[in-house]
Amino acid sequence: MNWQGILVYAENYSGSINRASFELLGKARELIPKVGGDVYATVVTNKESVERHSKELVAFGADKVIVYTVEEMLLPNPVVHRVALINAISYAKPRLVLVPATPWGRSIAPRVAAAIGTGITADCLDVYIDENGDVVQVRPAFTGNIIAHIKTLTNPVMATVRPGVFPLPQPRYDRKGEVIVRDVSVPNADSVKVLGVSKKKAVKLSEAEVIVAIGRGVKSKEDVKLFEELAKALKAQLACSRPLVDMGWMERDRQVGFSGSIVKPKLYIALGISGAPQHIAGMKDSKYIIAVNIDQSAPIVKYSDLVVIGDIYDIAKKLLHALKSSQF
Amino acid sequence: MDIVVLIKPTPDITKVKFDVEKGVVDRSSATLEINPFDLYAIEVAKRIKRLFGGTITSISMAPPHAEPALRDAIARGVDRAILLSDKRFAGADTLATSYTLAAAIRKLGHFDIILCGEKSVDGDTAHVGPEVAEFLGIPHISFVTRITSISRDTIVVEADFGDAYYEVELRLPALVALSRPVIFKEEFVEPSMPRVSDVLRAKRARVEVWNADALSDVANASRFGLAGSPTRVVKAYYALEKGRNARVVRGDEGVAAILNALRELGVVL
Ligand SMILES: Cc1cc2nc3c(=O)[nH]c(=O)nc-3n(C[C@H](O)[C@H](O)[C@H](O)COP(=O)(O)OP(=O)(O)OC[C@H]3O[C@@H](n4cnc5c(N)ncnc54)[C@H](O)[C@@H]3O)c2cc1C
Ligand SMILES: Nc1ncnc2c1ncn2[C@@H]1O[C@H](COP(=O)(O)O)[C@@H](O)[C@H]1O
Numbered sequence: 001m002n003w004q005g006i007l008v009y010a011e012n013y014s015g016s017i018n019r020a021s022f023e024l025l026g027k028a029r030e031l032i033p034k035v036g037g038d039v040y041a042t043v044v045t046n047k048e049s050v051e052r053h054s055k056e057l058v059a060f061g062a063d064k065v066i067v068y069t070v071e072e073m074l075l076p077n078p079v080v081h082r083v084a085l086i087n088a089i090s091y092a093k094p095r096l097v098l099v100p101a102t103p104w105g106r107s108i109a110p111r112v113a114a115a116i117g118t119g120i121t122a123d124c125l126d127v128y129i130d131e132n133g134d135v136v137q138v139r140p141a142f143t144g145n146i147i148a149h150i151k152t153l154t155n156p157v158m159a160t161v162r163p164g165v166f167p168l169p170q171p172r173y174d175r176k177g178e179v180i181v182r183d184v185s186v187p188n189a190d191s192v193k194v195l196g197v198s199k200k201k202a203v204k205l206s207e208a209e210v211i212v213a214i215g216r217g218v219k220s221k222e223d224v225k226l227f228e229e230l231a232k233a234l235k236a237q238l239a240c241s242r243p244l245v246d247m248g249w250m251e252r253d254r255q256v257g258f259s260g261s262i263v264k265p266k267l268y269i270a271l272g273i274s275g276a277p278q279h280i281a282g283m284k285d286s287k288y289i290i291a292v293n294i295d296q297s298a299p300i301v302k303y304s305d306l307v308v309i310g311d312i313y314d315i316a317k318k319l320l321h322a323l324k325s326s327q328f
Numbered sequence: 329m330d331i332v333v334l335i336k337p338t339p340d341i342t343k344v345k346f347d348v349e350k351g352v353v354d355r356s357s358a359t360l361e362i363n364p365f366d367l368y369a370i371e372v373a374k375r376i377k378r379l380f381g382g383t384i385t386s387i388s389m390a391p392p393h394a395e396p397a398l399r400d401a402i403a404r405g406v407d408r409a410i411l412l413s414d415k416r417f418a419g420a421d422t423l424a425t426s427y428t429l430a431a432a433i434r435k436l437g438h439f440d441i442i443l444c445g446e447k448s449v450d451g452d453t454a455h456v457g458p459e460v461a462e463f464l465g466i467p468h469i470s471f472v473t474r475i476t477s478i479s480r481d482t483i484v485v486e487a488d489f490g491d492a493y494y495e496v497e498l499r500l501p502a503l504v505a506l507s508r509p510v511i512f513k514e515e516f517v518e519p520s521m522p523r524v525s526d527v528l529r530a531k532r533a534r535v536e537v538w539n540a541d542a543l544s545d546v547a548n549a550s551r552f553g554l555a556g557s558p559t560r561v562v563k564a565y566y567a568l569e570k571g572r573n574a575r576v577v578r579g580d581e582g583v584a585a586i587l588n589a590l591r592e593l594g595v596v597l
Contacts, residue, residue, distance in 0.1 A: 011490075013489060014491055014492070018490070018491070076489070076494060078469075079467065102489075102490035103470065103471040103487075103488050103489055103490045104489045104490050105490075106453075106454045106455065106458075106470065106471075107454075107458055107468075107469070107470040107471070108458075109455075110422065110426075110453075110454075110455035110456075110458040110459045110462070111458045111459065111461065111462040111468070113423065113455075113459065114423060114426060114427075114458070114459040114462035114463055115462050117423070118423075118558060119421060119423055119557070119558030119559040120422065120423070120455060120559075121559060122422070122452070122453035122454065122455050123452065123453065123454075136562065140452065140567060141450065141451065141452050142341060142344070142346070142353060142449070142450050142452065143341045143449050143450075143452065144452075144567060144568070145341070145346055145566065145567055145568055146346065146351060146353065146564055146565070146566060146567060147351075147564065147565055147566075147567045148561045148563070148564040149561070149562050149563040149564070150559050150560065150561055150562065151559070151560050151562050152558055152559050152560075153558045153559070153560065154558040160455075188467075190499070191466075191467040191498065191499045191502075192467045192469070192496060192497070192498055192499075193496065193497040193498075194494055194495070194496050195484070195494075195495040195496065195497060196494065196495055197492045197493070197494055197495075198486050198492075198493050198494060198495040199486070199492065199493040200492050200493075201491065201492055201493075204491075210595055234590070234595055234596070235595075236595075245509065246509070252473070252509060258449070259365075259446075259507075259508060266593060266595075267589075267590075267593050267595055269586075276342070277341055277342060277568070278341070280568065284568070288589065288593055289572065290586060290589060291574070292582070292586075296576065301574055301576070302571040302572070302574075303568075303571065303572060304572055304574040305572050305574055305575070305589075306574060306575050306577070306585055306586070306589055307574040307575070307576045307577070308576075308577055308578070308582030308583075308585065308586060309576060309577070309578045309579075309582070310578060310579050310582050315582060315583060315586070318580070318583045319583060319586060319587070322583065322587055323596065
């Protein structure tokens with residue numbers, strides 16, 4: 001009865017489970033008929049939340065929930081989560097371990113893989129079972145230029161999976177599941193002390209439905225206001241390319257791309273952005289892409305659905321005018 | 329302080345050619361240079377050295393033609409550059425790469441802090457730093473955006489956990505993986521081009537090359553390279569080929585087209 005089933009690591013360092021964990025449970029339910037065994041979820045939580053979190057994880061698809069309870073203070077401590085995940089793996093002996101490819105997940109999961117000596121694949125866009133019954137992981141490499149399909153020869157197969165690539169399943173609170181409460185002792189938990197939240201994120205672009213993104217086509221920090229106004233009129237989030245962050249005109253959290261956020265909105269409007277590969281890597285999976293640029297040969301043209309050749313100031317002002325006038 | 333910097337020589341992603349048919353990378357099409365994120369690791373290392381003294385040693389696992397990238401590291405302020413290069417290291421995935429890097433660090437003997445980049449532009453995993461820390465049995469912290477303070481025994485950093493930035497204190501020795509932009513105390517860290525005199529000095533400097541045998545007393549050779557790699561690429565293809573065939577419009581017609589699209593997508597009524 002070894003190396004069966006799928007274990008999903010439910011990310012919870014703040015007191016609420018990251019929704020990407022639920023997406024992975026949905027995927028696990030889809031894969032489980034081909035893998036065999038149960039869908040496990042494991043979560044580190046404080047005593048008060050054990051019931052709430054287990055119910056949630058069962059509702060989203062877990063058959064069994066492996067729970068580790070810790071003092072509130074230790075919840076955001078990665079050392080504790082590392083030990084818990086190793087323990088959960090040795091208990092469940094799953095064939096596949098799925099972890100959200102958030103900064104947190106990409107920090108914990110590789111340590112666990114190294115500790116147990118198994119292979120791990122980063123930032124996957126898909127996971128499927130091939131005709132031989134092997135787990136195949138699909139991931140981008142070379143700043144998104146290459147897509148690779150990867151198999152792992154060791155057990156368990158471990159993967160961090162990009163948030164938002166699988167749909168959020170419909171929770172069913174009438175689902176039944178087993179809750180297994182386990183204990184771990186954490187040696188060296190004090191080698192890492194989490195002192196607290198130092199700064200909230202200005203925005204979570206990965207969850208935005210509509211994004212207005214500006215690039216070096218914007219000429220001064222003052223001018224950012226015009227595009228902020230346009231974003232507001234469209235109930236969109238304002239985002240940017242990297243140079244605007246480097247110049248200090250925009251916050252780091254608003255940068256889209258390889259070294260910023262990966263986004264997948266319903267609509268992405270790129271204003272004065274040339275479309276460097278590092279920017280494209282962050283937004284190419286948006287459902288509909290509009291680009292405004294004075295240069296028809298800009299690379300962004302290739303990745304867009306609608307391209308307007310023109311001045312971003314001119315277009316933004318006219319759009320604002322139209323949106324405010326009575327015809328809308 | 330004995331500072332180790334992990335530097336990955338990587339191709340410039342905007343210059344490298346991809347074989348669109350085979351989905352492979354023509355590695356001879358671009359020279360190797362220091363992974364852009366690792367430049368921040370070098371800069372932070374220099375600031376730590378300024379405060380405490382000590383040496384900065386860089387370690388890279390790469391083919392022999394990565395040597396110019398290591399000279400660049402020396403020109404930028406690394407005291408000692410080690411290139412791990414051997415056919416037996418080839419084909420390594422993150423597990424084998426980290427195992428080998430950790431072995432080399434162990435071979436160095438004493439160290440106080442290891443700095444590396446958040447991720448590499450080719451491997452793109454962000455997994456190597458944490459795996460190295462695991463193999464060495466030391467704490468680590470990834471996605472660091474600020475070094476708040478550092479003493480001989482501890483470092484306090486601000487790290488991006490995903491939902492928020494957290495303040496974290498680590499006991500040294502530890503591994504710190506740096507994002508960008510990164511702040512050292514109150515100052516923005518921006519890598520700058522090395523001076524000509526430093527480039528000339530680096531030309532004459534020694535780059536140490538270690539092969540698999542050099543690590544035989546600290547590692548098990550069966551865990552190097554492809555043999556030590558549990559993951560296998562079974563298929564690869566070029567991802568950016570399919571364009572979207574954009575409709576291209578100009579001027580005021582453009583404004584109308586955008587408004588139309590906004591309506592069709594339900595963004596405005
Ligand atoms: C390791 C690494 C990571 C990186 N990560 C990222 C990342 O995450 N995100 C990112 O964005 N970049 C990233 N970059 C930078 C990237 O390579 C480009 O430099 C950057 O994306 C360019 O930004 P841009 O398109 O705004 O500027 P430019 O390339 O200068 O393009 C400006 C565009 O605006 C157009 N324009 C100018 N004026 C007007 C006007 N009045 N009206 C209409 N159009 C106008 C121009 O025709 C041009 O196409 C990274 C680079 C490296 C090396
Ligand atoms: N072959 C290597 N040699 C030296 N350092 C490396 C190597 N591979 C990865 N690293 C380090 O690990 C970081 C993360 O890389 P990656 O896991 O490939 O995204 C890089 O920024 C480097 O600092």
